[in-house]
Amino acid sequence: MRSKKTLFSIGVFLLLSAMSLIGSEAATPSPAKEIPISAEMKEKFPIKAHHAKLSLKCTDCHENQGDNPENFKLIGDEGCLSCHKSKVYLAERLKFMDTLHVNPHNSIHDGPKLYCDECHFEHQKSDNMCLSCHSNDVKLWMRETP
């Protein structure tokens, strides 16, 4: 009787371990595959220096959008935040700016709620939204929008 129980538990344990193995196996992805990209495309869609430094590939951001760059779509907040965690987290990182109420990720007007691409553009010059009303102060408060 007792041995049966032991055997059963061992069985369950082994099964679980095997399952966990399979689970972790499935979760181990290979790096995104490099898709061929013409020099012309590269020039048309340059990426920001801080992303280039990490050697990011198109499909690291444009996930599940096929491998034809012509068909790539905006990745939205969800895309950005898959690496950059959350808007609250990003606001927290600039906490010192809150002291003077100039944290762009936690502004007096909007809190940590703006769309990323209200200001940040990956393939063209970013445009700080604060400038539309605070044309003179923004350069005192923060650097150019990355």
Add this chain to the structure above:
Amino acid sequence: MMKKILLFIKSKLFLFGAAGVFIGLLFSLAMYEGLHRTSDDKFCIVCHEMAPMVAAYHNDVHGGAGKTGIKVTCVTCHLPHDNVLAYIATKARNGVVEGAIHFFGNPDAIDWHANRANKEHFVEDEGCIGCHTNYKTNTNISAKGLKMHAHYESLKNTDKKIGCASCHAEVGHHGLKSMLNYYKPEYPYYNGKLDKQKEEVEKKLSETLK
């Protein structure tokens, strides 16, 4: 005579062996203690200009702010671990250089903010991986995280190599950017306006380091 001694030793082999082991242990203990006591924030801060870094470290899970209270020492991430000699050599060199800057140089001239652009150079990835051994498979990491870790792996040993800190920007030092700004504002507009924050940090720091 020689023979006698040898015989004596032989007869007391066990004792001698034990003594040898004991002395050896004592040595390594001293060494260990020495290295250990010279590895944490309390020691490092004596010479290193790093008050804001330490303050931010104390706010981080790696600095004891987590639920478990586990603390990782400075050297775990900031010194190479591939072999003991390199470890000690780097440690000694750092000690001399930083001590010299601290006592004879001009620590104010260090541009912390600019240095952060090379943050990966200040972190030894083996240190991170020593604990986070399963960073490539841990199912608690998001799918994107695992994908990026695979990306990291694929760049290893290439000229495009990146480090853990290339992405994990404030790892080990929660709120580092703000902390650095309390001490040395990045933009002149903030000069003198963050002093209250700095004072609070200093107060807390002197209490924790007591």
Add this chain to the structure above:
Amino acid sequence: MSKEMMSRRDALKLGVLGAGAAMLSASQAMAAAPTEKDVKFDEEYDVIVVGSGFAGLAAASKAAERGLKVLILEKMGRVGGNSVINGGAFAVPNNRDQKQFGIEDSAELFIKDALKAGLGINHVEMLEVIGKRAQETYDFAVKCGATFQAGKKPTWFGGHSVARTIVTSNMSGSAIIQPMAAFVEKLPGCKLMTRTKFDDFVMSADGTSVVGVTARTNYRFDNKLLSDDVENKSGEKKVYRAKKGVILASGGFSMDKVYRQLQDPRIIPTQDATNHEGATAGAMLKAFQIGALPVHIDWIQQGPWASPDERGFGVAPLLTQQGLFVKGVAVDVRNGKRFMNEMADRKTRADAEYVILHQDPKAFPVAIGTYNTFDEQVYAAVEKGLASGVMKKFDTLDALAANYKIPADALKETIKKYNEDAKNGVEDQFKKQSLKDVKGKEAIEMKGPFYGIRLMPKPHHTMGGLKINVKAQVISANTNKPIPGLYAAGEVTGGTHGASRLGSCAIADCLVFGMVAGENI
């Protein structure tokens, strides 16, 4: 360089463009609002609110509080339109803080002030509702989470005969907008969708009442287009049913480069304004198409307290309205003389500035004062003004005069006379009402330092819009009766403020009538 010349050229361009667009889309030009027979509804709500500013959120909060299922559509990425960038000043006639500080006020006095600024063409029945319900509305906003600097002496705004304005905790409308948006979103069945543009009304089968809207989700406003409303084709089409009705709270059109110039050809497309980019006329024009009555459309209020030294609203309006204008002076740089009552209504002041600027477009008048002229509520902004260079600080009047190229002796004479009159309680040449407060004292303290801000009017508030009644129902030109199922509130409505709105009365108007719409729908 004459502004008129430029404006004519631009008007010409506009005409050509308009003709081209019309030829391209003749069919579109004829389009009428669809009826429920023409569409398939994707979702169903009790109430649909267009716009997420004061008016929209007050309406939505009230309706949602009553248990109705509310959908708010906002075309921009950010919530709150002009309301969220606004200065947070809320005129509450006869409020509790006034009583605490012994300021006597009444609804009648408020109406009198508004009528004076509005040149008597205001729709008085609307002002009565505001006068009666402002304090109650304030309390409702507080209940929804809005925060104010209550318990302080109210601020005195131009054109008001007493100080009656309460300022939000952060000197921005966001202290009302953010909590109110959260208030609505928390209530069951309610939703706020940004980057979702209202395109048109959906009418009942007989075409008489409003039963829903067509909209586009994932809409991206494009500030590079001359007319976003006409040219922008982004987004995916959706149709929503509104069982009880639609509340139009789409704001004013001070940034509608085409429509505002048609009303006032002096406002050329490149003219800077204080408003957010999305302040366009499209939604209001759709209401006109289904019969809504237009009122006072061409009264576009320009802010006389704005500065040419910064874009948009900036900091100058705070530092002048709640600072330099109250006890300080504004002078013509060419002769060092005052040229207006710095505390008059906006139209009077903007017109006075335009007289100077039409003679010499570069002779921006300068507002001058000392530290004691700033209200406690704007101290935080003083430094911002200085750091950004919009406001300048001088140790002496001579230095100030030299900087702005004002004849120094004339300037000193102006200020001397001004101070003497104020001290002696003699009414000055422009009958400035706020000087009663400084009787026996120096209005501008001569020990300095002195502050200066250059002035230029900017389009700020469009007075005109749809005609609504006191229940916030939109009146039809076809029947002179309410259009069933259509309500409106806020800057998209017209008539309430007549020719010119007094400062800090927009929040009052938008919140009161937003609330009224939410009650009645």
